[in-house]
Amino acid sequence: MKKLVYMDNSATTPVKQEVLDEMLPYFNIKYGNPSSIYSLGSHSRTAVETSREKIGSTINAKGKEIFFTAGGTEADNWAIKGVAYANKEKGNHIITSKIEHHGILHTCEYLEKQGFEITYLDVDEYGVIDLNQLKESITEKTILISIMFANNEIGTIQPIKEIGKIAKENGVYFHTDAVQAIGHIKIDVDELNIDMLSMAAHKFYGPKGIGALYIRQGVKIDSLITGGAQERNRRAGTENVPGIVGMGKAIELAYENLDEKNEKLIYLREKLIKGIFDNIDYVRLNGHPTNRLPGNVNICFEFIEGESLLLSLDMEGIAGSSGSACTSGTLDPSHVLLSIGLPHEIAHGSLRLSLGDFNTEDEVNYVVEKLIGIVARLRAMSPLYEKVKEVR
């Protein structure tokens, strides 16, 4: 394949070689079903439990509080629906935010049809929720607060510790969608008072199709997928053993030298932002200026549309993403960009470049250089830019 500058690590990441190497035997050598009692089965069982322990210890949880799922979305669905159905005698009110991933939002909307009441908290211009609004929203009927750890589009990190504290003080469960945070930020579920936490391996150099939900011991939650006795009777289905093994290895690698890796990512991120701001006008940075994911850059280029930007970048071998309507398959641009107050026409021109462990400084320079030309070319074609020039 031709040269590829992959800057869409928030969408998914390649599986690291060390991770794949650990997975391989579980496809066709140690292929036993973990539920089987013969040796081949117990090898798989051990591998599954080892991974579970690794993941648990990474977030300061017990291994038995980790339950494997098919990914982040299943974990999100499970947390929301599972708590809702299991606690509906207690109350029917759930608090979340306007900038959650669709795995949370669409699930909340589904519950609304079933008679649950959902409060969608606003966010400020940086995408941060208002803790006072959160406090005021809690009622006697509130059973769950679900606020994402870090936003997938704009990278903003929420005040999780404060949210956890409010949840605890009010005796309400706290779930956080940490799909973008796990593997990139240190998380201690006890210190942060997190009761449930969603993760997906493919966002930290593990395989697609595997994720997990941390469920603090004692949390009352129904199963989403019922059947066999796997996952201590809480999530049925033959375990995806290679996936689970890969997730365990990936999380281990992710937290090795995390500070160093993040220092590098932040350096590249700031260089990329500076490169763009120094060379291109009518741009704006989305998300919190400092309190954001180390690898996340999200910038709006006024007067041009995101998809044509992405296609142009792709021709130069650069992979990024956009919150434009055209790339989401809907008519509206990203709900996240609208929630932080961007007008539609500006939101359409957003570009997310998410950096990862394999990106280099050369790549950042290359991207800035190519962006300058592409933005100029698309603006030259844009009737909106023309108007601005006239005004000037």
Place this chain on the structure above:
Amino acid sequence: MKKLVYMDNSATTPVKQEVLDEMLPYFNIKYGNPSSIYSLGSHSRTAVETSREKIGSTINAKGKEIFFTAGGTEADNWAIKGVAYANKEKGNHIITSKIEHHGILHTCEYLEKQGFEITYLDVDEYGVIDLNQLKESITEKTILISIMFANNEIGTIQPIKEIGKIAKENGVYFHTDAVQAIGHIKIDVDELNIDMLSMAAHKFYGPKGIGALYIRQGVKIDSLITGGAQERNRRAGTENVPGIVGMGKAIELAYENLDEKNEKLIYLREKLIKGIFDNIDYVRLNGHPTNRLPGNVNICFEFIEGESLLLSLDMEGIAGSSGSACTSGTLDPSHVLLSIGLPHEIAHGSLRLSLGDFNTEDEVNYVVEKLIGIVARLRAMSPLYEKVKEVR
């Protein structure tokens, strides 16, 4: 590892090398997210759609009627809950059988708590449902019939075509859990009037953690997992691309030379059954004598308990499974064996040996030889056998 005679292919199968080879690039070379518009993403998209088409054409369905899931259990849950919730205005009655997999049974039990009514059809001594009982069970409120294609324990194949006909005549949806059948038996969803069909790749030499639900166009069904727009808005979550690719390749291989492979399996199966019956007394074959999965052998050895049989076989490098309570993590032996009328004490002594593409005639001979000694040894220890000898 030491010599292994793997005869638990109904529990899971090794991934075939050709399958793994097709999957590998999708872990770390073609790792793009299929939802991304750049080239790396569209390679993944193409791979996913190619697999979908392969699976569809195998069962005479359209590709767009195939929806990927994390496995058989998720497909079962989706079919049952999805139809139940989407059609509850029409009715609240579901018909299934007593010998379904727990993925169906426990899901039906969950629905019972929500006010649905479930009829669990009886089966005869061979594990076959009674078509008259099925017909008589249908009421105005019946929205779904879910009967498994072939049983995972005793291998019995149900009269699917007749069931499909009855369902169609009564305007009731027909779902079949074909997890044990797909890849082993030719299935034409049109000819058999099947509206929904569950499958899992790891039962036919594909990877664990990936399955699919066939949903006939027009069937009214809610989503089980909501969020992103994947799977045509019906099953959210980043696609498990390597898994999907593997499933497509595996199903293709499975249906190559199927008749030949099944002829061999049936030959081995009959040889194994005969070997056991000729050499060991107080045994009985479970399941239908002829209308059963090509590779399925299920035999009760009276006076001994299944788990100790399995452990003893494991010491000789033989992997099998049992419906004994001890291996299921519950107090009762397999619900399937009880449903065909076996007394508890006999059901505890069941052994399932499920043959697959890699088994040989030598292995069959080896298993028979070892079984003779093991059964004799365990019976010598058994206070139940002692009593029988006294009576003799």
Place this chain on the structure above:
Amino acid sequence: MYSEKVMDHFQNPRNVGEIKNADGIGEVGNPRCGDIMKMYLKIENETIVDVKFKTFGCGSAIASSSMATEMIKGKTIEEAMNITNKSVAGALDGLPPIKMHCSVLAEQAIKSALLDYSKKNNVPIEGLEDFDPTEDPHDHH
């Protein structure tokens, strides 16, 4: 996702730009929806002798504009009026279903520019009587 033709017209769009003193100018779309097309026509003797466009929009919007300009350049007004969104999409070897509105926009842009010409010059154009340039192209999905 896109055909090679679409990618070619996106990458090397024909007739980008403006025409000073154009005889007809049409602008359709809405920045809220992420697409605006502006089309400039130079018309002599009922014939479109030159055409330019500017587009704010996705890849298929740019490609559709480009293709549409190619299809009407040198054509009579009557011929241009025969261009439909389907013929634009067809000339591009098809568009993904969710992108069909881009070709609708291209058709509307042509008609809009012709309407402008027709009004300015007081020449009625057959087929434009009921034309509403503000109709939502997304309804044509």
Place this chain on the structure above:
Amino acid sequence: MYSEKVMDHFQNPRNVGEIKNADGIGEVGNPRCGDIMKMYLKIENETIVDVKFKTFGCGSAIASSSMATEMIKGKTIEEAMNITNKSVAGALDGLPPIKMHCSVLAEQAIKSALLDYSKKNNVPIEGLEDFDPTEDPHDHH
């Protein structure tokens, strides 16, 4: 799943068999539940001079029986009465939680055989007053 000790006792069970004219015989468990243990004792001068067992059951049931017989062989009745399910499980380096009832069964089998001896010979045994050999071992999970 099982410790090496369990596997050893399962594979090479000690004291399998019967004792003709045993002084005490105990049988506990239920074929419905998948486990029956039968224990034979030869008792001389308050001492268990020989012990044999037969078991229908899973690996841990067989191992628990075997271990239990080893633990009481050569011991006085009083010593044997001190054997608990926990000590049997402990001597096997532990049992999986769902298998603890097997060690309970072993304890019950010993007590049952001692009760039989006590009744036959009319010697009261301290600690057996409230013993109910039909108690469900699964409650001890």
